[in-house]
Ligand SMILES: Nc1ncnc2c1ncn2[C@@H]1O[C@H](COP(=O)(O)OP(=O)(O)OP(=O)(O)O)[C@@H](O)[C@H]1O
């Protein structure tokens with residue numbers, strides 16, 4: 034079965050670095066990632082691996098960063114490089130063709146404005162609608178995300194709502210202009226487990242109903258299987274493994290991917306602590322010359338892994354891995 | 369709102385009583401005999417005794433205090449020892465001067481300081497920010513009297529634009545009144561421009577790094593809208609706080625400024641009253657200042673209430 038859906042957004046060799054004084058932090062390094070129309074792609078990795086920076090680069094919301102590469106957008110008007118747009122043009126994408134929701138629902142809404150006004154603002158920024166129409170759009174939007182009594186809710190303030198409700202409001206706000214792409218940066222991380230499941234289910238339903246694409250960022254493999262068609266695993270600013278969800282879950286090749294999979298908290302195993310990978314993500318200001326995971330990898334061997342960076346090798350259609358020893362780790366039929 | 373206001377007014381009563389006690393006891397504790405002030409150095413003892421009796425100074429201190437408070441509540445805060453004029457009518461002439469000076473200075477501080485602070489926050493760590501910061505520190509470091517003298521040298525002696533000192537009530541001659549007020553307002557206001565600018569910058573820097581600002585940008589709001597609508601509204605609470613708090617400190621600056629420019633305001637009245645040992649007048653003046661500070665605090669609280677829905681519910 035081949036996927037014939039056209040590509041909507043395409044990151045081509047996107048790198049992001051921050052320079053402070055004479056120290057440069059290479060936070061994202063030559064990322065290639067494409068998202069098709071109606072597709073959900075998960076970007077997964079530990080804290081500090083550069084997931085948020087990648088998503089903010091797509092939105093042009095990194096004021097002090099140097100961004101290289103291209104972010105191609107294949108819209109109705111043909112292909113455009115988002116990184117080459119003027120501020121004004123980019124603004125029409127933000128909240129227009131691209132919606133975004135964030136990790137912290139408690140602080141992501143303006144505390145001083147009624148949620149109805151905040152959602153209506155999102156509509157009025159992009160469409161020539163009257164105050165009343167915008168209000169109606171806000172109400173409909175709240176209904177869409179399953180908030181009961183949406184009309185009355187328009188006049189409440191964020192502090193009067195729970196975290197789960199606020200995240201629904203954020204989703205409602207990001208969807209008012211029916212974006213072609215929704216970037217969800219760890220939308221459930223800050224929520225209770227039961228609420229997490231509800232929000233996840235909501236996002237999946239909305240993605241289907243509205244036929245939008247979604248870039249779903251998470252550090253939890255537990256949630257991606259339910260929502261993503263494809264997975265990109267990120268480590269220290271690079272994509273280290275990428276493939277269809279099934280490929281990754283059934284045949285994880287990179288030792289980092291495997292370690293992440295082992296780090297999923299298991300409800301049946303009663304361990305007090307979650308399994309986690311030893312060590313920390315390397316400092317983006319001082320990256321090792323070879324494989325960036327080598328310092329923490331139990332399979333790392335001198336020279337092969339530590340002297341030069343491994344290339345991204347394709348195992349099978351769509352399944353690629355950045356590991357010098359991948360032939361040993363992949364299941365026989367791939368090798 | 370009304371409930372909060374009433375509650376706050378009730379809460380102010382003990383403060384007023386305590387302040388009354390402090391003010392009263394200062395007058396009692398300070399050296400110098402009022403009867404000498406009223407009658408002059410060489411007054412005969414009999415006359416002095418008569419005056420003391422008239423002022424009730426022979427009674428126990430506590431009784432004097434009770435009597436003073438009782439009358440104060442009814443609006444009678446005694447007479448000037450020196451001129452015999454009722455303190456209330458002296459105050460009535462002085463208060464508008466200081467009120468105008470303080471109000472115009474704060475207005476100047478806000479109109480100049482808030483935009484400066486906002487620009488410094490938006491262009492943080494740029495040369496603009498550095499310039500604003502250096503200006504703020506210099507403005508804060510300069511004593512009021514020195515600023516005042518510099519202004520007189522510039523506007524009066526060099527440019528011959530403004531009268532060096534004097535005063536006419538606004539109601540008599542508004543233009544002349546404002547001409548007299550320009551330099552005092554610049555003098556008193558400059559330090560507050562610096563304070564307001566610094567507080568605005570700090571508040572805006574913090575607000576602009578918040579998540580909801582990122583959300584506003586992600587919605588597609590223009591930078592101008594992000595800063596003025598989403599940012600400034602949130603920074604306003606902190607800015608109002610500094611304005612409210614600084615108002616009390618402004619009275620100190622008003623004393624110096626009124627002296628330099630010979631404005632017949634409260635500050636100068638209190639200083640003169642202290643030099644003259646005119647305790648009756650001094651008590652009244654201090655009481656009015658404290659009352660003013662309490663009222664400003666009340667207004668600040670009301671401003672919070674208006675600005676932040678979290679306080680309303
Ligand atoms: N504005 C910035 N200036 C300098 N460094 C930055 C900036 N923003 C992020 N970084 C650095 O980039 C790295 C990646 O950050 P990022 O927020 O993308 O991680 P993440 O994968 O989203 O992690 P998390 O799961 O914690 O959200 C971190 O080391 C961070 O310190």
Ligand SMILES: [Mg+2]
Nearest residue numbers: 084085086218
């Ligand atoms: Mg993040």
